[in-house]
Amino acid sequence: MSYTNFLAFYHAYLASPKWRDIRSLALTRDCETCQSCNSHECLEVHHIHYKLLAREELDLSCLITLCRYCHEEEHRQQKKLRQLAFEYILKKKEAA
Numbered sequence: 001m002s003y004t005n006f007l008a009f010y011h012a013y014l015a016s017p018k019w020r021d022i023r024s025l026a027l028t029r030d031c032e033t034c035q036s037c038n039s040h041e042c043l044e045v046h047h048i049h050y051k052l053l054a055r056e057e058l059d060l061s062c063l064i065t066l067c068r069y070c071h072e073e074e075h076r077q078q079k080k081l082r083q084l085a086f087e088y089i090l091k092k093k094e095a096a
């Protein structure tokens, strides 16, 4: 699956009734509380990893409830980590 196909699939999935149900299971499990700052407002469900994408019911621990602010922060960190990993690989290549 190409990245573009993946994104199309992912966005369609996020709009599906199945995701709505799974999302509400994760919200209930986390007592409708942001697991990072304990806020009860603007809650979103974040994928810790995508290995169980569209099969999250098999193990809800791949999901976590975050408020919009912590969710954005989480994605910024992830992006930063990816960037660091990428730069590290580039440097290693240059040094070799």
Ligand SMILES: [Zn+2]
Pocket: 034, 035, 036, 037, 038, 039, 066, 067, 068, 069, 070, 071
């Ligand atoms: Zn939060």
Ligand SMILES: [Zn+2]
Pocket: 045, 046, 047, 071, 075
């Ligand atoms: Zn997320």
